[in-house]
Amino acid sequence: MxxxxxxxxxxxxxxxxxxxxxxxxxxxxxxxxxxxxxxxxxxxxxxxxxxxxxxxxxxxxxxxxxxxxxxxxxxxxxxxxxxxxxxxxxxxxxxxxxxxxxxxxxxxxxxxxxxxxxxxxxxxxxxxxxxxxxxxxxxxxxxxxxxxxxxxxxxxxxxxxxxxxxxxxxxxxxxxxxxxxxxxxxxxxxxxxxxxxxxxxxxxxxxxxxxxxxxxxxxxxxxxxxxxxxxxxxxxxxxxxxxxxxxxxxxxxxxxxxxxxxxxxxxxxxxxxxxxxxxxxxxxxxxxxxxxxxxxxxxxxxxxxxxxxxxxxxxxxxxxxxxxDTTSQIDDAGTHIAENLKGDISFKNVYFNYVEDETVLKGISFNVKAGETVAIVGATGAGKSTIINLLNRFYEIKDGVIAVDGIDIKEVTLESLRTQIAVVLQDVFLFADTILNNITLSHPEITEADVVQAAKDIGIHDFIMSLPKGYHYNVKERGVMLSSGQRQLISFLRAYVTNPSILVLDEATSSVDSYSEQLIQNATDKITKGRTSIVIAHRLATIKKADKILVMDAGEIVEQGTHDELLKKENGYYRNLYEVQFLKEEVA
Structure with a gap:
């Protein structure tokens, strides 16, 4: 050569x-x-x-x-x-x-x-x-x-x-x-x-x-x-x-x-x-x-x-x-502008892989009606968080269709789609800035008064005001000045204040104190009310209240139904998971 x-x-x-x-x-x-x-x-x-x-x-x-x-x-x-x-x-x-x-x-x-x-x-x-x-x-x-x-x-x-x-x-x-x-x-x-x-x-x-x-x-x-x-x-x-x-x-x-x-x-x-x-x-x-x-x-x-x-x-x-010169952008060729979505979500035979020849989702199909709360449970690596990533188009699917209100999300502009979806992740990231700026992310249409009212609505205003300088308290890099539960509360408020049509929650209450957990649970109840919500469930209370539960294993939905319906299945995956993981929580 x-x-x-x-x-x-x-x-x-x-x-x-x-x-x-x-x-x-x-x-x-x-x-x-x-x-x-x-x-x-x-x-x-x-x-x-x-x-x-x-x-x-x-x-x-x-x-x-x-x-x-x-x-x-x-x-x-x-x-x-x-x-x-x-x-x-x-x-x-x-x-x-x-x-x-x-x-x-x-x-x-x-x-x-x-x-x-x-x-x-x-x-x-x-x-x-x-x-x-x-x-x-x-x-x-x-x-x-x-x-x-x-x-x-x-x-x-x-x-x-x-x-x-x-x-x-x-x-x-x-x-x-x-x-x-x-x-x-x-x-x-x-x-x-x-x-x-x-x-x-x-x-x-x-x-x-x-x-x-x-x-x-x-x-x-x-x-x-x-x-x-x-x-x-x-x-x-x-x-x-x-x-x-x-x-x-x-x-x-x-x-x-x-x-x-x-x-x-x-x-x-x-x-x-x-x-x-x-x-x-x-x-x-x-x-x-x-x-x-x-x-x-x-x-x-x-x-x-x-x-x-x-x-x-x-x-x-x-x-x-x-x-x-790197072409790594999501294709934003859609022309439909999503405004005031009802919140219907549909996954139709969706395949996805992060790495070639290593399929993560294997023909996933499910529907979420407007206003429903759907909980997703399953072992680590089952593909629960991947569903969140794909709904927001952080990654391109290999095959299948994901639709909101009956429209393929590829035909919806990225900005309008993500504006209609709010996400509370398990690993909360906060910038080295004030609580107010971390909530609004400098959005020009969200005022401090809006933030204060939203905080009162979901019951965390008193917590914020207990901090030095209240909403103007600087949380430093990655929010190190706050506990994990406090950071989680800020992320809930950040999602709620945008008034989204669809809410995605990756609950993270396993490592927080009981007081923060109660505030988070109250906030969850408030912000999911009347909204289409997809929740990666880690707590029994959320699962019981869900309109539908999707049970995932190795990239497939192995069961779906309500809490009571799934418990009735002999040797069912959810029933076994409930007895091993969730029943002890209920007894405790």
């Missing part, structure tokens, strides 16, 4: 990145003008110095020396102003561009299927959205325009050198091919090194993020030493990746400085002999060339340095665009 040729600079990738510059074209072209002016003004200083020496110091017009000094001072002032403008607006362009890309990336991530997040590391995604974005900004702030400026400076300097003295120019040009070749080799290896560095940065971020999130588990199972050693190994790989870049820099930059010094020595030797013996080279020309050489070699050295920045940015851009 032929190995694909690796390009040092990905033109196609850069062309795609360049599309984001269009809203800022005026600034972009303004920067190009500044680049040209900086190159011309920079190369003009040695030439003015030559004139000052030959015409005034060593010439016949000493009175003109002040004139040259004033001109050079003017050039310096303008050069400084241009440089300040160039640095600021190059960084400004980079930050604005990366803001647009970051917003687009986040908007893209918001619409991904849950399957994408199931298979992706949060730490890696954070790296793409934060660290990689800063490297992209550096492409313009510290990379592209700097390289362009240095290249243009080199060409202007070469033009001035050839115009001033061809022989001295040829001496300088002898060293250029060697340095250009070294620069190309350096760029090639630096690109590989930076790709390795970015991979290790992602691994490091992912590892740290997951361990900080799961710190309680690590400490409970005394895994501190093991995780410390694993972190050391990852950090060692990260260090080695960076040391490669340091090693390449330590070879190239001294080589560039040595080339510049040797060239200055050769010019000084050859030009000095001509000044003394032949007089074919003026003193001003010799001084000008000694000034020109650093201006020619330093940009080449800086180009290699800035190319490092450019390479890191291009590697980061490639990784970000891979996420943007």
């Amino acid at each position: 032929t190995k694909k040729k690796e390009h040092i600079f990905d033109v196609k990738l850069f062309r795609r990145l360049f599309q984001y510059i269009k809203p800022y074209k005026a600034v972009f072209f303004g920067l190009l003008v500044l680049v040209i002016l900086l190159a011309i003004f920079g190369a003009a200083t040695p030439k003015l110095t030559q004139f000052a020496i030959d015409d005034s110091i060593a010439g016949v017009n000493p009175d003109k020396f002040l004139f040259y000094i004033i001109i050079m001072l003017g050039v310096l002032i303008f050069q400084t102003l241009f440089q300040l403008s160039f640095i600021y607006y190059a960084a400004w362009l980079g930050q604005n561009l990366v803001m647009d890309v970051r917003v687009k990336l986040f908007n893209h991530l918001l619409r991904f299927k849950m399957k994408y997040f199931d298979n992706s590391s949060v730490g890696v995604i954070i790296t793409r959205a934060v660290t990689d974005m800063e490297r992209i900004a550096d492409i313009f702030g510290q990379g592209l325009f700097m390289i362009f400026r240095d290249l243009l400076t080199m060409f202007v300097v070469i033009g001035f050198m050839v115009y001033t003295n061809l022989k001295l120019s040829l001496i300088v040009f002898v060293m250029l091919p060697l340095l250009l070749y070294a620069t190309r080799i350096f760029q090639k290896y630096m690109k590989k090194a930076f790709e390795e560095v970015r991979n290790e940065v992602s691994n490091l971020n992912s590892f740290v993020q997951e361990r900080l999130t799961g710190m309680k588990i690590l400490q409970l199972f005394t895994r501190e030493t093991t995780e410390y050693n694993r972190f050391k190994a990852i950090n060692e790989r990260h260090k080695k990746g960076w040391l490669k870049t340091v090693w390449y820099n330590s070879i190239f930059f001294p080589l560039a400085d040595l080339s510049s010094s040797i060239t200055i020595g050769l010019v000084a030797w050859y030009g000095g002999l001509n000044v003394v013996l032949e007089g074919s080279v003026t003193k001003g020309t010799l001084v000008a060339f000694i000034m020109f050489i650093p201006m020619l070699f330093r940009p080449l050295r800086q180009i290699a340095d800035k190319f490092n920045t450019l390479q890191m940015g291009m590697v980061a851009a490639n990784r970000v665009f891979k996420v943007l």
Whole structure:
């Protein structure tokens, strides 16, 4: 198999990145003008110095020396102003561009299927959205325009050198091919090194993020030493990746400085002999060339340095665009807008699998009438939570039809469908924000008064007011300032305040105190009243009150009926489950 040729600079990738510059074209072209002016003004200083020496110091017009000094001072002032403008607006362009890309990336991530997040590391995604974005900004702030400026400076300097003295120019040009070749080799290896560095940065971020999130588990199972050693190994790989870049820099930059010094020595030797013996080279020309050489070699050295920045940015851009190119969105081609649903739900021969060839739901069929409460029971892994995920279209079914009010949910717009369905999950997630904002999720049409009234309706207003600052109490990250029962109560209120047509509850009262459990039970009774409700049941009270019970096992509905109907089945799955799991609860 032929190995694909690796390009040092990905033109196609850069062309795609360049599309984001269009809203800022005026600034972009303004920067190009500044680049040209900086190159011309920079190369003009040695030439003015030559004139000052030959015409005034060593010439016949000493009175003109002040004139040259004033001109050079003017050039310096303008050069400084241009440089300040160039640095600021190059960084400004980079930050604005990366803001647009970051917003687009986040908007893209918001619409991904849950399957994408199931298979992706949060730490890696954070790296793409934060660290990689800063490297992209550096492409313009510290990379592209700097390289362009240095290249243009080199060409202007070469033009001035050839115009001033061809022989001295040829001496300088002898060293250029060697340095250009070294620069190309350096760029090639630096690109590989930076790709390795970015991979290790992602691994490091992912590892740290997951361990900080799961710190309680690590400490409970005394895994501190093991995780410390694993972190050391990852950090060692990260260090080695960076040391490669340091090693390449330590070879190239001294080589560039040595080339510049040797060239200055050769010019000084050859030009000095001509000044003394032949007089074919003026003193001003010799001084000008000694000034020109650093201006020619330093940009080449800086180009290699800035190319490092450019390479890191291009590697980061490639990784970000891979996420943007990922087609993991749920197909939202439906045109029907769901409003005030009655709440009829129908699953018809639904098949689903999270992983290919591992079927989770095997031809599930059931109907829920408007206003009914349906409880789903079964062992762990039977497929109960999957039904919730599919009703909200977090995943695409493999076969079958799921309908609400007789309409296939694929024909309903995602936003309107999910607006009509409220879900209270077993694992409640709260943001590091106030209780009020965690309930409304910043919905503009839900006021604080609405939230307070809803809390009173389901009986949890007093609980909230008992907290410091009440509804404005900050629960911190993941709601750590609240108990599991309190978080569950907040999630009930969050569902209730949206006034949904369909309610899905994954009850989680097994690990809460009796007081919170009673509040949750009262809240459950309140918010399910008059609504179509699907409840993954963990408590006997909910099961008994349900209009219908679906009994699941290994991805199939093995029984369905009311509590009393199912208990009458000899050796029935539900009866056995009731006697083993629920009867002891009733006796207790």
